[in-house]
Each structure stands twice: as structure tokens, then as C-alpha cells.
Amino acid sequence: MGDAARIDAVVERRGVSLELGLRSGATTALIGPNGAGKSTCVQLIGGALRPDSGHVSIGDRIVAGPRTLVPAHQRRIGYLDQRPLLFPHLSVLDNVAYGPRSRGIPRATALERARAELAAVGMDQLAERRPRALSGGQSQRVAIARALAIDPEIVLLDEPFAALDAASTPELRRLLRERLAEVTTLLVTHDLLDVLALADELVALEAGRVVAQGSVDDVLTAPATAFVADFVGVNLLHGVAVDASALQLDDGPVLMGVGELPPGEPARATIAPDAVSLHRAAPGGSPRNALEGVVVALDSRGPVVGVGVRLGSQVLRADLTAASVAELGLVPGERVVMVVKATQVHLHPADGSGLAR
Numbered sequence: 001m002g003d004a005a006r007i008d009a010v011v012e013r014r015g016v017s018l019e020l021g022l023r024s025g026a027t028t029a030l031i032g033p034n035g036a037g038k039s040t041c042v043q044l045i046g047g048a049l050r051p052d053s054g055h056v057s058i059g060d061r062i063v064a065g066p067r068t069l070v071p072a073h074q075r076r077i078g079y080l081d082q083r084p085l086l087f088p089h090l091s092v093l094d095n096v097a098y099g100p101r102s103r104g105i106p107r108a109t110a111l112e113r114a115r116a117e118l119a120a121v122g123m124d125q126l127a128e129r130r131p132r133a134l135s136g137g138q139s140q141r142v143a144i145a146r147a148l149a150i151d152p153e154i155v156l157l158d159e160p161f162a163a164l165d166a167a168s169t170p171e172l173r174r175l176l177r178e179r180l181a182e183v184t185t186l187l188v189t190h191d192l193l194d195v196l197a198l199a200d201e202l203v204a205l206e207a208g209r210v211v212a213q214g215s216v217d218d219v220l221t222a223p224a225t226a227f228v229a230d231f232v233g234v235n236l237l238h239g240v241a242v243d244a245s246a247l248q249l250d251d252g253p254v255l256m257g258v259g260e261l262p263p264g265e266p267a268r269a270t271i272a273p274d275a276v277s278l279h280r281a282a283p284g285g286s287p288r289n290a291l292e293g294v295v296v297a298l299d300s301r302g303p304v305v306g307v308g309v310r311l312g313s314q315v316l317r318a319d320l321t322a323a324s325v326a327e328l329g330l331v332p333g334e335r336v337v338m339v340v341k342a343t344q345v346h347l348h349p350a351d352g353s354g355l356a357r
């Protein structure tokens with residue numbers, strides 16, 4: 001199926017210029033560093049912002065352009081953000097029935113629909129409660145019911161779990177996955193687990209531009225930028241292919257890996273930080289990559305220490321135990337030999353699938 005919504009728009013004062021589509025019936029996750037333009041996308045689709053040039057369309061209707069702005073209440077958009085704003089003076093049931101009611105649906109039908117949506121999120125027993133008598137997780141369930149009760153064309157999820165305690169998140173993720181299965185959804189998140197659990201498509205933004213878009217698998221297995229690689233938690237190194245399975249790193253050594261690279265073309269390697277070991281001297285005789293580098297940073301994350309090693313102009317992260325860092329006496333400025341098996345180095349052509357168009 002085609003796109004249920006598209007943004008081809010420039011918002012000059014925000015330095016944002018976006019071209020992206022939301023595939024019909026799919027969930028598209030939007031990731032990017034702070035200020036990349038994620039909220040701007042949500043606002044363009046939601047009806048809170050007009051582009052300076054280009055347009056935003058939902059279905060075959062243009063809803064925003066330099067001289068057009070279909071207001072939010074005339075778009076069928078379900079919205080879920082960190083803290084659901086429920087009407088405090090209305091019962092849970094009336095909160096959910098409010099959307100269909102304000103779209104002209106008769107009261108009895110709207111209430112019936114609201115009851116069905118509440119049952120689907122396990123909240124039918126609490127339908128008569130006031131919002132202040134709900135936990136954060138229960139309020140989010142009501143917000144899901146409310147978003148879906150209007151038969152939305154698009155659902156916008158803006159970091160829906162960010163304000164919840166970790167214990168309620170997996171159950172809500174499961175519920176959202178079930179309830180959003182056929183619904184066109186845009187999900188803004190900073191969490192890889194949200195992407196893996198909920199999204200079909202992934203769009204990465206940086207500095208107001210789309211830097212990668214495609215299926216979740218394509219974008220995550222061939223990260224186009226350091227931000228995307230860091231989001232996945234793997235190292236991303238750039239270079240030029242020497243042959244099908246060897247990459248000359250920019251200003252650095254040659255890395256052997258697994259892949260089908262076109263020789264002479266720009267390419268990149270991804271390496272999981274825990275696939276890398278560090279040594280004082282090259283271990284002899286094994287068919288491994290043994291590359292000299294310099295320790296530039298140490299960063300402890302619980303029992304694991306992330307060691308940044310500079311190879312030429314790029315920095316690679318190796319995850320070591322605190323004990324091995326101590327044993328090796330690693331400090332910034334130290335020369336080390338970084339070892340990684342070729343089978344743990346994944347090589348991707350720079351113009352491969354999942355990259356920026």
C-alpha cells in the first residue's frame with residue numbers, strides 16, 4: 001500500500017526541510033538527536049504548524065501548505081504523548097466518548113464505542129472513575145482508547161512511555177502493538193526497544209533532514225550515520241572498499257569483514273562493541289583483525305567499561321569488563337591493539353538499502 005500521509009515541507013525558521021512518507025497501516029518510528037525535527041514532524045501532521053514551502057498531505061488531501069492549514073480538529077488524528085491530558089471533570093468513559101461525540105456521533109453510539117475501546121485496553125472496570133484516581137499506566141491505557149475511538153487516519157505517539165515507570169512499559173508496549181496493528185502510526189522515540197517492538201519503518205532525522213529511511217531492519221543493520229549506529233549500539237566506521245570483504249578506513253588501517261563490497265566505492269563497517277577485545281601487543285597467528293589505536297576515552301556503564309579507541313580519524317567503542325580495563329592499565333593516550341574477528345565485522349556499501357535517499 002502507499003503512503004497514508006506525506007511531508008514534503010520546509011520550515012525555514014527551524015532549519016527543517018523534510019521529505020518523508022507514512023506507509024498506510026504501518027508504524028513508522030522517528031529517531032534523531034535533540035533538535036533534529038521530530039516534534040516538528042508531529043506538529044506538521046497534527047495541525048499545529050504550517051510549512052513555509054511544500055506541503056503536508058493526509059490521504060489525498062493537502063492539510064498544510066504556505067497558505068493552507070486544516071485545523072487539528074478537522075483532521076482525524078489520534079494523539080498519545082508522555083502525559084495524557086484527560087479532562088479531569090469527566091469520567092474515564094466520557095473522556096473516551098468525547099472524541100466521537102465531538103465528531104457528531106450520537107451519544108449512545110459514542111458511549112458504546114468508548115466502552116469497547118476501554119475493554120480492549122483492559123480498562124472497562126474503571127470506566128466510571130475520574131482521571132485523578134488512575135495510575136500513570138492506567139491513564140495511558142485510557143489515552144490509547146481515546147486515540148482509537150475516533151477511527152484515526154493517523155496515530156501520533158510522542159515518546160508514549162517516557163514518563164512511565166519501567167515496570168509498566170513492557171505491558172503497554174504489547175498493548176499498543178496489538179491495538180495499532182492496522183493503524184498508520186508515527187512514533188517518536190529515543191528507545192531502541194520501542195522501535196524493535198512497535199515499528200515497521202524507521203526514519204532517522206538529523207539537523208532538520210532525513211538521513212535514513214527504510215524498513216527497521218535495513219536502517220538498523222546498515223546504519224547511515226554515527227547517530228543511528230550509536231542508537232543501535234554498534235560502531236559504525238567509514239572507508240573505501242579495497243575488495244569485496246576489506247575496507248580501508250578513512251585515514252586508518254584496512255579492516256577485514258563479511259560483505260559484498262564494490263571495490264573502490266565508499267563503504268562502512270558495523271561492529272558490536274562487545275565483539276572487540278583490546279591487547280597490549282598483537283596476538284600472533286590468528287586470522288583476525290589486529291589494528292593499532294590509541295585510547296581516547298573511558299566511560300563506565302555498570303559492570304561494563306566503554307573504551308573509545310581512535311583508529312585514524314575515527315573512534316571505535318570496545319565494551320570491556322572493569323577487571324580487564326584494570327588489568328591492561330588502560331588510560332587515555334595509551335597505545336593498544338584492537339582485535340576483532342572478521343566474522344564480527346559487517347560490511348555495507350555506502351549506497352546500500354536503508355540509507356538516505
Ligand SMILES: Nc1ncnc2c1ncn2[C@@H]1O[C@H](COP(=O)(O)OP(=O)(O)OP(=O)(O)O)[C@@H](O)[C@H]1O
Pocket residue numbers: 013014015016032033034035036037038039040041
Ligand atoms: N516553537 C519553536 N519556534 C522556533 N524554533 C523551534 C520551535 N520548536 C523547535 N524549534 C527549533 O526547530 C528545530 C527542530 O526542533 P524539534 O523540536 O522539531 O526537534 P526534536 O527532534 O523534536 O527535538 P527533541 O528531541 O529535543 O524534542 C530545532 O532547531 C529547534 O530549536
